[in-house]
């Protein structure tokens with residue numbers, strides 16, 4: 177199998193087409209690279225570029241694009257609605273075929289070193305992170321460009337590559353390796369956004385405020401459950417513990433989950449939860465989802481990001497969406513992939529469908 181890596185750098189320019197075109201041209205000029213998409217956003221003042229190719233070509237293209245961004249984008253004058261920190265704001269390397277995550281970490285390190293040599297501070301994130309506190313992109317980018325000078329001055333935020341001094345023009349680049357992100361949308365036989373929201377919140381990892389009482393068919397109509405001084409309801413079942421520590425023990429033993437990490441991700445201070453809403457767990461991990469209405473289809477849609485299809489595949493989420501829709505008296509009318517997906521993801525969903533339609537396992541897709 178030939179080796180294929182995807183790279184999805186985001187650049188802090190979404191309006192000036194001359195700048196955007198010049199960055200895309202740098203990528204296209206690298207032999208072996210295929211430019212898949214250039215997606216500028218005027219409101220965000222940010223452009224997402226997607227390209228694929230063999231590892232050496234992809235890292236070369238990313239470095240050239242990062243260098244061009246530094247030459248053409250002045251962060252000291254950048255404004256937009258999306259969180260950002262640098263001219264090439266974020267640059268993930270993603271394994272698609274014939275490469276491992278470790279291979280992509282090595283590409284991120286090489287790209288980081290080369291960008292750092294240009295005098296630009298670089299942080300590595302996700303699988304390439306050099307410490308747990310740098311894994312999460314949002315944490316690395318917290319404070320954004322405006323807070324970068326003071327961030328760089330803190331010893332714990334010394335960049336992984338490049339100078340620890342502030343580069344006002346380029347900001348800092350965040351480079352890393354992550355799993356393939358599949359954008360997958362499920363359509364509902366309604367134009368009412370509330371159905372799509374309600375199902376999205378049930379499916380997604382983040383979950384939603386836990387409620388009681390009038391929760392069927394619309395969960396959001398129930399009363400919000402809050403933590404009390406000696407009342408600690410579980411977000412995954414109906415158990416109520418007497419203390420935070422007792423709840424943590426239950427959450428670990430009964431659900432194999434980490435309570436502190438769960439609420440840290442929601443920005444809760446673990447010691448002071450009294451009076452704050454309990455979060456009900458979503459049905460899946462590695463799923464982000466929101467509802468919206470697609471005017472073109474005249475359908476409410478559950479817009480989903482699958483951040484690790486090896487843990488939570490599209491077909492599992494589709495089946496759950498069908499169940500949740502049926503509970504609310506409506507139907508799923510179809511679903512769509514946005515962009516590209518790895519072959520393995522398609523194959524697994526095909527295998528699942530094959531089994532579900534009662535053929536002997538593997539009979540049609542045996543490899």
Ligand SMILES: [Zn+2]
Pocket residue numbers: 410411412413414415426427430431
């Ligand atoms: Zn529980």
